[in-house]
Amino acid sequence: MAANQSLPVLVLKEGTSRSTGRDAQRANIMAAVTLAETIRSSLGPKGMDKMLVSSFGDVTITNDGATIVKEMDVQHPAAKMLVEVAKTQDQEVGDGTTTAVILAGALLKKADELLEQDVHPTVIIEGYKNAMEKALETIDKMARSVNPMDKKMLTDAAITSLSGKSVVSGHYERLAQLVVDAVVQVAEKDGDKYKVDVENVKLEKKKGESLDQTELVKGVVLDKEVVHPGMPKVVEDAKIAILDCALEIEKTEITAKINITNPEQMKSFLDEETTMLKEMVDKIASSGATVVVVQKGIDDIAQHYLAKKGIMAVRRAKRSDVENLARACGARIVTTVDDLTKADLGYAKNVEERRVGKDKMIFVEGCKNPKAVTILVRGGTDRMVDEAERSLYDAKCVVRNIVQDPWLVPGGGCPEEEVATKLREYGRTFSGREQLAVLKFAEAMEEVPVTLAENSGLDPVDMLVEIRSAHAKGQQNVGINVNAGKTGDMAKANVFEPASVKKQAIKSATEAAITILKIDDVIAASAPKGGQQAPPEGMGGMGGMGGMPGMM
Numbered sequence: 001m002a003a004n005q006s007l008p009v010l011v012l013k014e015g016t017s018r019s020t021g022r023d024a025q026r027a028n029i030m031a032a033v034t035l036a037e038t039i040r041s042s043l044g045p046k047g048m049d050k051m052l053v054s055s056f057g058d059v060t061i062t063n064d065g066a067t068i069v070k071e072m073d074v075q076h077p078a079a080k081m082l083v084e085v086a087k088t089q090d091q092e093v094g095d096g097t098t099t100a101v102i103l104a105g106a107l108l109k110k111a112d113e114l115l116e117q118d119v120h121p122t123v124i125i126e127g128y129k130n131a132m133e134k135a136l137e138t139i140d141k142m143a144r145s146v147n148p149m150d151k152k153m154l155t156d157a158a159i160t161s162l163s164g165k166s167v168v169s170g171h172y173e174r175l176a177q178l179v180v181d182a183v184v185q186v187a188e189k190d191g192d193k194y195k196v197d198v199e200n201v202k203l204e205k206k207k208g209e210s211l212d213q214t215e216l217v218k219g220v221v222l223d224k225e226v227v228h229p230g231m232p233k234v235v236e237d238a239k240i241a242i243l244d245c246a247l248e249i250e251k252t253e254i255t256a257k258i259n260i261t262n263p264e265q266m267k268s269f270l271d272e273e274t275t276m277l278k279e280m281v282d283k284i285a286s287s288g289a290t291v292v293v294v295q296k297g298i299d300d301i302a303q304h305y306l307a308k309k310g311i312m313a314v315r316r317a318k319r320s321d322v323e324n325l326a327r328a329c330g331a332r333i334v335t336t337v338d339d340l341t342k343a344d345l346g347y348a349k350n351v352e353e354r355r356v357g358k359d360k361m362i363f364v365e366g367c368k369n370p371k372a373v374t375i376l377v378r379g380g381t382d383r384m385v386d387e388a389e390r391s392l393y394d395a396k397c398v399v400r401n402i403v404q405d406p407w408l409v410p411g412g413g414c415p416e417e418e419v420a421t422k423l424r425e426y427g428r429t430f431s432g433r434e435q436l437a438v439l440k441f442a443e444a445m446e447e448v449p450v451t452l453a454e455n456s457g458l459d460p461v462d463m464l465v466e467i468r469s470a471h472a473k474g475q476q477n478v479g480i481n482v483n484a485g486k487t488g489d490m491a492k493a494n495v496f497e498p499a500s501v502k503k504q505a506i507k508s509a510t511e512a513a514i515t516i517l518k519i520d521d522v523i524a525a526s527a528p529k530g531g532q533q534a535p536p537e538g539m540g541g542m543g544g545m546g547g548m549p550g551m552m
Helices: 021-040 065-071 077-092 097-116 121-142 151-163 172-186 263-286 300-308 319-329 382-404 414-427 434-445 447-455 460-472 499-517
Strands: 002-004 007-009 017-020 050-053 059-062 188-190 193-195 201-207 215-217 220-222 234-243 291-294 312-314 346-356 359-365 373-379 407-410 478-481 486-489 496-498 521-524
Touching: 017 021, 021 065, 021 077, 021 097, 021 499, 021 521, 050 065, 059 065, 059 382, 065 077, 065 097, 077 097, 077 499, 097 121, 097 434, 097 447, 097 499, 121 407, 121 414, 121 434, 121 499, 151 172, 151 382, 151 496, 172 201, 172 215, 172 373, 172 382, 193 382, 201 220, 201 319, 201 359, 201 382, 220 319, 220 373, 234 319, 263 300, 319 346, 319 359, 373 382, 382 496, 382 499, 407 414, 407 499, 414 434, 414 447, 414 460, 414 478, 434 447, 447 460, 447 478, 460 478, 460 486, 496 499
Parallel strands: 201 373, 234 291, 291 312
Antiparallel strands: 002 007, 017 521, 050 059, 188 193, 215 373, 220 359, 234 346, 346 359, 407 496, 478 486
16 A cells, blocks of 8 residues: 555555565565474484374374375465475475475575575575585485395385384384385386386275284285175186276166056066176176176176176276276276177286275285285274375385486485585685575585484484584495484495485475575455455464464
């Protein structure tokens, strides 16, 4: 709003809140830093878990960064930027989400210190961009190339990922082995490299037993049961037909009226329907199929005829399950029964309905060279199974990353400290204020080892001094070994992480920090009547979930 000779000129609607300049920057940085501080304590093998309670009362217990920020009801627009960072990290590399958010928060905190010293945001942004390039170059230099099919190295990396998840403690090695076997099984050679689609490693969860009963099925597990009690429950040397159509009589598109004047007409009308369904079943049987998986429904009469022929049938299978099954057993998905031939059938040594917990599931096992496999996740409670599934998802993404891009860096805060060391040297090559931004970037990188030490109950100052000193002497593999409670050579401790995860965390964190620093004006429209109020001027509006009200 502006005044000119006492005549008000209304530019913004009444009720619109606006903050500009330093106030806007301070509020945005505060919101983002607070979100980063919230998930900070969940980093590393000794990190704590968060209990998130939704407005419906659903409880999620996790220490997975991506899940925490997704489940939190974040309203402040700047804090939402950090939520996007976690989502991007999760989609791109599947792990390192907590690290990415912590780095973004640390970069903004350090930028705020420079803003207090009247360093212009553009100078900070330029310094951060240069520092990011140098950081990525440093990671590339310290990364070591590995054989993408070296199961020992892949298992070490999977254990490093799983060790950050408290729910799977005590089962790291076994679960890491399952994940590595699964990913190596579905990897496909593409020229000199390998390609892995993580969707081909399906995670099927079922409450019951304990986590150490989690198993790898070299085939597919369908959360379905055989449709008719008269059908066989076990089929050896199965020939599998997969149909993307219904074994039912389709209703016509047009509305028609049929006048039936005597019972014979009624009987012939019903008999015709039965005949059509019987022909469908005969067609399936003539192809040699002994197991039929249908994506849509199966009519009761068709079920009866299938049972008489001794064919096992499953209906309403999920699209993703059907595609995985086709990959696993080598079948072709057929859209009409008339097109089904012997060449379209897949093979599995054993198809069996088994009781898992209270439910029945169908196991398709013994495929010749399955390009889709299933890890059946078990656990004592629903929440434990859910968290185990999230942990295994991160681990399979880590193994996938290494198979596709076989470069590893030691863990335990090594890469971050090495980047900080190199950036301090690099900062001296700048003569202007950009040097300050590069040095602050180096300090922000050290937030990761400091947080690891804090979460492990170690003295962060002592640990930081020790690894800083080691890296200054050129010992680039020294990091914080949280299990031993001291610093040490992380390569010798077999703690490795994919270089691609670290690089993506640095990229997404820097870009988010730069975006927030560029904002110098926040104009929040007034909420419609009866709707939610716009976040007040400043930093309000990041409501926590359940047990975390008014975090801001």
